[in-house]
Amino acid sequence: MSTSESVAPRRSYHHGDLRPALIEAGLALLETRAADDLSLREVARAVGVSATAIYRHFPDKSALMTALAGEGLQRLAAAQRAAQVAAGGGLAGFSATGAAYVRFALANPALFRLIFANPESIKLAPGKPDDDAMTLLRANAALLAEGGGGDAQLIAMQAWAIAHGLAMLMLDGQVPVDDALIDRVVDAGAIAGK
Secondary structure: OOOOOOOOOOOOOOOOOHHHHHHHHHHHHHOOOOHHHOOHHHHHHHHOOOOOHHHHOOOOHHHHHHHHHHHHHHHHHHHHHHHHHHOOOHHHHHHHHHHHHHHHHHHOHHHHHHHHHOHHHOOOOOOOOOOHHHHHHHHHHHHHHHHHOOOHHHHHHHHHHHHHHHHHHHHOOOOOOOHHHHHHHOOHHHHHOO
């Protein structure tokens, strides 16, 4: 072989969008196990990269869990927004967001628990920007308060407490999973006294 002939260079594995791929793999793995049982090595293996490659994007498991929780919160908000639109907005739409919250929890138990176990993924403190789910809740509560003269913050807290409490009771097997019960319990009209 002459020096003018070139040998094809070795190609190293490169993943163009590794961070989103790692998040998607982590979310897929959460469908089969609890967040505590998920390892960085397992997520890297699912994407087909070395265990050390994950550290370029997530310095530790906590950082990955926070990213997964943040993505989960966005998906929860999207499910709630779709339910509100499908119900036609208003009081029925507000109720639909609560029912979507509970149904999301039931369909994604490990992800749902992870979201609320990671305070970094949700912005609840005064002065911090709201996530999409909280923005939707506050907007719905404000509309309900305007129509009935109530306290929007109190309505938002009541609606969230009811939906979250029901979701946890059903996830923990304290209350049977029942679609009709979900719709009755999270009825925004009942919260507003209508």
